[in-house]
Amino acid sequence: MTESNCAITYSAKDYKSETKPVWCPGCGDYSVLSSITKAFADLNLEPHKTSVVSGIGCSSRIPAYTTTYGFHTIHGRALVVGAGLKLARPDMTVLVAGGDGDGFSIGGNHFLHACRRNVDMTYVVMDNRVYGMTKGQPSPTTEPDWDASAMAPPGGTGMTPFNPLAIALAAGANFVARCFSGDPNGTAAVIAEAIKHPGFSFVAVMSPCITFREEQREWKNVVRPSPVDSTTDAAQAAKRLMTDDGFNMGILYRGARVPYSPKGAGQATIGDLEAEFAL
Amino acid sequence: MTESNCAITYSAKDYKSETKPVWCPGCGDYSVLSSITKAFADLNLEPHKTSVVSGIGCSSRIPAYTTTYGFHTIHGRALVVGAGLKLARPDMTVLVAGGDGDGFSIGGNHFLHACRRNVDMTYVVMDNRVYGMTKGQPSPTTEPDWDASAMAPPGGTGMTPFNPLAIALAAGANFVARCFSGDPNGTAAVIAEAIKHPGFSFVAVMSPCITFREEQREWKNVVRPSPVDSTTDAAQAAKRLMTDDGFNMGILYRGARVPYSPKGAGQATIGDLEAEFAL
Amino acid sequence: MTQNKGVSGSVSLAMCGSGGAGVMTAANMLLDAAAEAGYYALFGRSSGPQIRGGEAAAIVRLSPEPVTSVDDTTEILLAIDWQNVQRFAAELPLDKNSVIITDPTQGEVPEVMAKSGARIVELHMKDLAKEIPGGRPNMIALGAVAQLIGLSVDVVCEVLGQSLKKKRADAYEASVAAVKKGAEAALSMGTTKQLGKLAGEPAKRWSITGNEAAALGAVRGGVRFCAAYPITPATEILEYLSSALPKVGGTFVQAEDELASINMCIGGSFGGAASITATSGPGLSLMIEALGMATASETPVVVVDVQRGGPSTGIPTKSEQSDLNIALYGLHGDGPHLVVAPNSIGDCLMTTQWAVHLAEMTQTPCIVLSDQSLGQSRTIMPVPADVAFVGKRLTVTEALPEGQVYKRYANTASGVSPMAIPGTLGCQYTADGLEHTETGLPSSQANDHSTQQDKRLRKLTGFEYGDLWATVEGEGDIAVMCWGSCVGAAREAIARAAADGVKARLIAPRLLYPTRPDVMAKALAGVKKVLVVELSHLGQFHRYLKGEYDLPAEIQQIKRGGPLPIRPNEIHSRLLSMGK
Amino acid sequence: MTQNKGVSGSVSLAMCGSGGAGVMTAANMLLDAAAEAGYYALFGRSSGPQIRGGEAAAIVRLSPEPVTSVDDTTEILLAIDWQNVQRFAAELPLDKNSVIITDPTQGEVPEVMAKSGARIVELHMKDLAKEIPGGRPNMIALGAVAQLIGLSVDVVCEVLGQSLKKKRADAYEASVAAVKKGAEAALSMGTTKQLGKLAGEPAKRWSITGNEAAALGAVRGGVRFCAAYPITPATEILEYLSSALPKVGGTFVQAEDELASINMCIGGSFGGAASITATSGPGLSLMIEALGMATASETPVVVVDVQRGGPSTGIPTKSEQSDLNIALYGLHGDGPHLVVAPNSIGDCLMTTQWAVHLAEMTQTPCIVLSDQSLGQSRTIMPVPADVAFVGKRLTVTEALPEGQVYKRYANTASGVSPMAIPGTLGCQYTADGLEHTETGLPSSQANDHSTQQDKRLRKLTGFEYGDLWATVEGEGDIAVMCWGSCVGAAREAIARAAADGVKARLIAPRLLYPTRPDVMAKALAGVKKVLVVELSHLGQFHRYLKGEYDLPAEIQQIKRGGPLPIRPNEIHSRLLSMGK
């Protein structure tokens, strides 16, 4: 593309780079990549004004597979790198992406605080309920009885999995959605909504790891579009999420807090600042 | 005390050390210390079988003011040090204590995971909605419009404060309570219940910082005992907490998950292990 | 850098007392008066373990010439009361030439202080204050001290007027009366060391703390983004930036922890904003992983570490030079990065400004090693030079011709690769902490690794640092090598040794990493003996110098952990013995 | 430690191919057969960037004597197909004496490999496999290789039987047929290097990876608690401990991150359980703050860092020796702690066991620096010695007499203070990372600080480490100084140089911190020239040696970043030139 006066219309493939993903054939993340690029196209975002920031994990490889500005950071820190970018550069569209281990295990604190801080960016988690990259350990969203891992005790960890959406809501997130990678168009539509939403938006995408959690191939048979409409009542949403079985898809909550945007508009000179110290 | 066959009955003062607290006169933490020692006495815990673990902050100075085993760790890590102790030594009673900055800001991830992991210990947070130790910066529970801090912008941060109880619940905590330091007996009773509760129990104590948040002296006029009974229904509790104004005291939720306790009971010898590698 | 000789006309004094005694108020007034009168000063404070209030000591050195070091002893120690004041004994060295001013109604002079042999003088501060309606003992103290050292009592009263007259006229009257009474009482105390006379008209000066100076230096250097987490003794840098940055169109964020703060800064910098954060040892520990990412992804960022006593939580309110190791060698992997250190309170400004410049020019993180004694002390100092360093990044601003791929990590001759700031059309790339090819694609190939490793090192070793790399002063075959807050004392000791006929030179690197073997060799030319001076128990600076440079065979050390500063007389006497 | 001479009867080979070609299966069978026959071996693997599957290379060295180093070249390179195999070119050095075995139906030998001048031999693995119902090319390859190097094809078939016969009889038949066909085809390939004959009856041996060995060593040393977070290339240590610890009554916890894992270990250790965690560079970075706390609070804990390429995420699957800096100097403040490094795959066992012992005896954290090439490679090795190190902490077990206060941080002569394990009656104390008095009360006084600093250092410098501190072998006025995974290659190079008449000694510290100036001086007695060998771009080990020890003036270096290992011939040829 070259700059020109006539408006450019982008298609999903304009956001896909030529780099071949390292993902296993059949990994759910391919579809999530398609959904993200489709959402970008739906919103006709300029690639050079868009950024994808990630942590570390299979899913976190995603920035290099797009044609936007990307930052493949370190494990668990994607949300804060993304927030820094957005706060310094409010003109950029920032999408942060990664896995359940990256986002909810090592990155859990930034997740909590991102929900509260409400910087205008979108967080897409490719949740496969496992650490794919490190060859299959349980993550915070793993079922308590999953024990097909060399690091889980026989019978599984016994720990109730996290409900990231319920946590997001409790922490103050204003846009909370769940999608399934097997429905790339539906996922793209939700991601587009999320990007449009002012403030922090959280989209958890169930994205099967067919290598370490082959049984997730079954997900396509159990997910269902949200049987209830999205709500703007946080208490209502909380109640629903605390009883939800994890397979209801859609935008589950949408609130209206003002995004956080601390960039100053001041015009002071250095001389003005220095004057304060002069005797 | 010396070991003897006849049962010893401890009183609160048996748990108070002779070290003079560094706290400001009038700090709410004095009362919390009294409540903790009273709870220990109510349960007649043996001081040497009890441990108080903390992070860094004014409130986190508390271990040295007790006569139990104590660990004054580093900022934000009290819960994980405490969990390690309890997991290695299930025979010890472990109480973890600290401030809102320590627990919800830098320590937020461990807080989330402690709720999920459900190690049998009690977490008492002295919440004064400020960083006392570092001279008054906003914490995650600080009101959005508080700006009497050299690090807050005029008008305050504008960020909705956290509701730690709602987060705890969403993360899977099974005992969630709120107390007020101005009611030391009530607080002691709740802490005693919390210690008795199997698994992780969370007690948020509103404890005024009279130095940096003088207005918190008013809390005594606004807190009220929980107008509703404690519930065992998480969805119900979530709904209630999401609408709660933060001044309802009491045990707000109590569930029944099994505590996490991975200590093995195996009797293998080193020789057994070595045999696996012999050709 | 002008050489600061003996500082002969200076007076060092301390005022102390328990919480509520008003020690700090009085000391601040004294400082303001000295400032008004045209003097230079250093002002530090020490306090007990209580969170707020509790005993405190104000430690002041006033001088007709610029000062950058504490003196050997406390020439005047005034205690409004003695409650717990013995805790400060080690920080307030006394000798036979010292004068202790005590209020006999407020307890005995503690044994540890009395045994110094200092002359003890009584001043009934409490009783004298009572004679004045609304009078306070600290103002009696202020008047007495001003009178003793020869600071005009009129100027003191003028300063009182500036701060009190309008708001609280009655307090003003009472204070003036008390100051005068104190001054009068001092007339009968015998002579003490007098503040030297000023040479001419008072020069233009600034009053600033090291932390304020570092923060201002950052803004001067172009910083427009800061995310941070409070920690003693760095918080004042953040407080300053939180109000100053929005004024210049910048952004300040209080982050949830140091992992967040450094990573937000890296995100901001990736977005094109020169970014800084400030912390102390525990926080720096948490930033290590991200600093490695900044190194590998070539994202500039500045971290000011205001060192305190270590290890671990250590001694948060006191100074030490023991974070040198982590700053130089703390990263995992081979991650060359910049480390600089200011050598006086005022130099915090220039060094931090330079740090921003270096980081931006080389697209590399830079750690600035300040310390508590620099950061939290105030100085009255000459107006700092208007140095022109402003961080300028080599960027690509135009889209490349069709078909050409932007190489973010191009293997250039200088090692610096033009960086596309997000928003630049057609230069989209992915920054990565994984090893990568020139375009930024992940690679585990040995040749890509060595190309990028060479390039990342070359950026730093090939940069032209100029004279700022070190303070090199004087001649002689003895060199005092030191850094940071030890430099002031070393300079003063060298001046004294020169007066005693022992010539020594000062070699104090401001640039600690990368090392500069060639220029160091020049600085060391002719040196036969080296004295390495530092406030580190393990002698970190000594090991650094030995490992990284070729030093003469004879090396002596003055090293110990904090919190007590190394004073000029320790260095001076060692120089005399080395000069024999 | 027995000295491993030329290892003349060894054969080095590699088998490679794309995902699904069965390279690893074949190589494992080969290893099992060699083990069965009584040989020793090293076995490493390399793979492409894909998360799973993708091209892979099995790199094997078989030998009639124990081996701890890769050889200079790949003597036999067999490719089942060539897809992306050129990616491994740098890892599989070839020369004129090498043989490349290629299936002409599966692509050309890549130029980069062909140009080595290696002899190219064709083997129609695919076609030959097709002739057997259920036959697979990798089994053809296995048979051919076994035949070529002189490993009994019968033993190969026996091993096939052990793993396949019962479960999958048909696959077993097909595999045996394919192996035999491959062996037959190899008869016409001309001679290649033959595996040396075994001297006598096969010795007792173990088959173990470095990561397994480290984990087993930990359990042998008394570890009963591990909290950890997975990371390449350390995960196998955790996998082993997660199943082994519960078997011996211990505890394994998967933590939410490394901040949690190290702090849980510290909590467990405070509770009396010898504790360990394992990680790699990025994780170690996150543990730094807590390691400082362990140092200051005197809580023993062991961290195994299985080093990978750095900085930052770097090259997660490949080896490097570049975490030496962070391990030695990564803590803020002056926090002396233990650092040890195993020098072979098998030595991971003893060194980790020793680490637990040292940590417990000195109540100090210990970092074990392993690396990917040790941790993730398998060795067939002599049965390790049954060393008796079991971590024993000096504890107080009885309540003190009434009125006596327990001093957790008592300033003892050895520096080690008896520790009360929670549950001990009457000895309650508060452990603290703040500087403290002997009883553990926070203190910011200089004298308490220096007392505790001296004590914490004295514990380490005064400890009796014995001969294990270093591997010191041989004589001569040249010393090769190296550490960790470079030691095997150095030893082999020194043996070859000796055969060429150049005498050199090996000095390879296993104990990296604290330093041992006296014993090092002894080890260096008579040395005129030093060759420092390491896999670090910045030469971290060299700078460490120079800074911490007094070395002879003439120092040469072999240093570079990973991932390619330093091979014996590089060191050998340098020794020859130094010996001139």
Ligand SMILES: Cc1ncc(C[n+]2csc(CCOP(=O)(O)OP(=O)(O)O)c2C)c(N)n1
């Ligand atoms: C500090 C640190 N700790 C651990 C690792 C190792 N690591 C890499 S990816 C990963 C987990 C990835 O899981 P997830 O985020 O769910 O991504 P997935 O691979 O499943 O898509 C871990 C533990 C690391 N790179 N850095």
Ligand SMILES: Cc1ncc(C[n+]2csc(CCOP(=O)(O)OP(=O)(O)O)c2C)c(N)n1
């Ligand atoms: C890693 C690290 N970062 C920052 C600090 C500085 N620090 C000490 S206490 C504290 C906040 C304490 O706030 P809180 O936990 O609410 O305790 P309070 O003092 O209010 O009781 C901070 C930021 C530290 N000690 N360590």
Ligand code: SF4
């Ligand atoms: S391991 Fe799982 S998550 Fe990773 S690429 Fe393969 S299928 Fe996807």
Ligand code: SF4
């Ligand atoms: S500063 Fe606040 S929290 Fe800290 S001791 Fe004082 S009153 Fe308590």
Ligand SMILES: [Mg+2]
């Ligand atoms: Mg995952």
Ligand SMILES: [Mg+2]
């Ligand atoms: Mg607080």
